[in-house]
Amino acid sequence: MGGIPSMKGSIRISEIFGPTVQGEGPLIGRPTVFVRTGGCDYRCSWCDTLYAVLPEFREEWTLMSPAAILAQVEHLAGSTPVLVSLSGGNPALQPLAPLIEQGHRKGHTFALETQGSVPQPWFAALDWLMLSPKPPSSEMTTDWQALDDCISAAAGGPHCALKVVVFDEDDYAYARFAACRYPTLPVYLQVGNPAPLVTHTGPGSEEANIDDVMRGFRWLVDKVTADRWYAATVLPQLHVLAWGNRRGF
Amino acid sequence: MGGIPSMKGSIRISEIFGPTVQGEGPLIGRPTVFVRTGGCDYRCSWCDTLYAVLPEFREEWTLMSPAAILAQVEHLAGSTPVLVSLSGGNPALQPLAPLIEQGHRKGHTFALETQGSVPQPWFAALDWLMLSPKPPSSEMTTDWQALDDCISAAAGGPHCALKVVVFDEDDYAYARFAACRYPTLPVYLQVGNPAPLVTHTGPGSEEANIDDVMRGFRWLVDKVTADRWYAATVLPQLHVLAWGNRRGF
Numbered sequence: 001m002g003g004i005p006s007m008k009g010s011i012r013i014s015e016i017f018g019p020t021v022q023g024e025g026p027l028i029g030r031p032t033v034f035v036r037t038g039g040c041d042y043r044c045s046w047c048d049t050l051y052a053v054l055p056e057f058r059e060e061w062t063l064m065s066p067a068a069i070l071a072q073v074e075h076l077a078g079s080t081p082v083l084v085s086l087s088g089g090n091p092a093l094q095p096l097a098p099l100i101e102q103g104h105r106k107g108h109t110f111a112l113e114t115q116g117s118v119p120q121p122w123f124a125a126l127d128w129l130m131l132s133p134k135p136p137s138s139e140m141t142t143d144w145q146a147l148d149d150c151i152s153a154a155a156g157g158p159h160c161a162l163k164v165v166v167f168d169e170d171d172y173a174y175a176r177f178a179a180c181r182y183p184t185l186p187v188y189l190q191v192g193n194p195a196p197l198v199t200h201t202g203p204g205s206e207e208a209n210i211d212d213v214m215r216g217f218r219w220l221v222d223k224v225t226a227d228r229w230y231a232a233t234v235l236p237q238l239h240v241l242a243w244g245n246r247r248g249f
Numbered sequence: 250m251g252g253i254p255s256m257k258g259s260i261r262i263s264e265i266f267g268p269t270v271q272g273e274g275p276l277i278g279r280p281t282v283f284v285r286t287g288g289c290d291y292r293c294s295w296c297d298t299l300y301a302v303l304p305e306f307r308e309e310w311t312l313m314s315p316a317a318i319l320a321q322v323e324h325l326a327g328s329t330p331v332l333v334s335l336s337g338g339n340p341a342l343q344p345l346a347p348l349i350e351q352g353h354r355k356g357h358t359f360a361l362e363t364q365g366s367v368p369q370p371w372f373a374a375l376d377w378l379m380l381s382p383k384p385p386s387s388e389m390t391t392d393w394q395a396l397d398d399c400i401s402a403a404a405g406g407p408h409c410a411l412k413v414v415v416f417d418e419d420d421y422a423y424a425r426f427a428a429c430r431y432p433t434l435p436v437y438l439q440v441g442n443p444a445p446l447v448t449h450t451g452p453g454s455e456e457a458n459i460d461d462v463m464r465g466f467r468w469l470v471d472k473v474t475a476d477r478w479y480a481a482t483v484l485p486q487l488h489v490l491a492w493g494n495r496r497g498f
Contacts, residue, residue, distance in 0.1 A: 018474070019474040019477075019479070020470060020474065021470050021473075021474075021482075021483050028277065028278075028482075028484070029277075029437070029482040029483045029484040030479075030482050031470075031473055031474055031478070031479040031481065031483070032479075077477065077479070078477045080477040080479060081479070082477075082479050083479065188278070210459060210490075214490055214491050217487075217491050218491055218492070221269060221270050221280075221491070224270075224280055225267070225268040225269065225270075225280055228268075228326065228327045228329040229280070230268070230279075230280040230281075230326070230329060230330070230331050230332065232280065233270075233277075233278040233279050234270050234278045234280070235277070235278040235487075236487070236490075238466075238484075238485070241459075241463055241485075241490065242463050242466050242467055242470070243467070
């Protein structure tokens with residue numbers, strides 16, 4: 001309305017890549033094309049995708065229309081319907097309703113992961129909504145009301161799941177609280193990745209320390225089983241084990 | 250009927266252990282207690298649990314009543330309802346109906362994995378049935394009619410899934426055929442583990458070669474995505490990455 005017409009409804013994209021497999025959460029191992037949006041309302045201390053978060057990477061981001069995004073997804077996926085994983089940054093900051101609607105018409109399915117800080121009415125149109133509130137080690141503060149609102153927005157729509165990254169005891173206690181607060185949601189505990197690609201203090205290593213990841217995994221399995229928390233699912237990040245901290249996998 | 254009364258309905262057990270997490274298939278990462286039965290109608294070339302298969306290990310196996318098995322499960326699980334993973338050997342050779350029925354009454358859930366060579370009417374009482382037909386590298390021959398009968402036996406009951414171990418191109422082609430034959434079943438492709446605990450020629454290494462496993466995983470992801478086989482799920486064995494080929498995890 002009076003702006004630049006070509007920008008209306010555009011989505012800020014950091015990268016589109018795949019098909020590869022989802023490395024995390026309830027769809028672990030499932031082939032997917034990732035659509036990563038640029039921009040985030042959080043600054044997690046251990047963020048592993050700062051290139052999709054920090055304003056200094058903004059010139060790497062592209063404003064794309066839903067049609068252009070779908071064209072790129074379909075180019076990558078060979079014109080076969082595919083699971084599209086909407087990630088970020090925080091993809092809930094972008095106007096994704098038309099992308100989801102147009103993609104559904106072509107047979108694609110959509111999973112979105114967000115920290116749950118910004119509810120959107122179009123969450124109900126998703127196929128999967130992974131809510132990943134950030135634990136104390138992230139140095140962020142959870143707005144539980146916003147998370148409640150995200151879950152309400154999704155009601156009657158997608159499969160919903162909670163995913164909590166756990167680095168330490170405080171994170172674990174936070175995960176227990178989150179699970180207790182949302183007793184109807186399946187909970188995925190994800191081992192923290194101690195060596196992200198880019199840190200706040202400069203570039204990190206592309207080589208993930210698999211020993212560290214699996215040590216964290218064993219520790220978390222021991223915690224969960226000792227606490228008889230049998231409703232939780234404990235997973236490492238499969239893509240980190242397979243490809244380290246490289247981008248595009 | 251004329252036998253030794255205390256043996257009637259007994260189940261041949263190789264080991265009961267846990268709680269740990271399921272390392273494979275649709276329940277990957279889920280806390281569970283494993284109940285491994287002794288005895289198998291197959292002799293897969295790469296079997297990683299020969300101690301539950303070969304007759305020379307028979308004296309390690311124990312005949313247990315359903316009540317005794319449940320007592321052990323509940324001892325391990327701390328009297329909390331838990332997912333019980335029935336494995337083997339081929340657990341379909343054992344009379345498991347009373348165990349499942351008694352376990353359900355105590356709130357436990359039951360997942361069974363079998364190659365699908367022996368259908369049982371009590372499959373319908375399970376919560377999960379993982380059918381794992383064995384590909385060419387196993388040197389076994391699939392009885393597809395028996396597998397059909399297993400699926401029919403489970404109808405209206407458990408969640409069913411196909412799981413196929415893939416070591417090579419021939420195994421991959423076999424997996425594609427199996428998926429095509431059972432289009433309604435979700436398919437899990439599992440990377441073959443090149444270093445099982447015990448081989449036919451003697452004990453193997455307890456150290457899994459994680460590099461080999463993850464190389465196989467990347468190869469399989471590449472195959473699946475190149476073929477646009479987006480309905481498949483590709484997973485390594487998480488317990489092998491976490492604990493190597495040790496028993497009891």
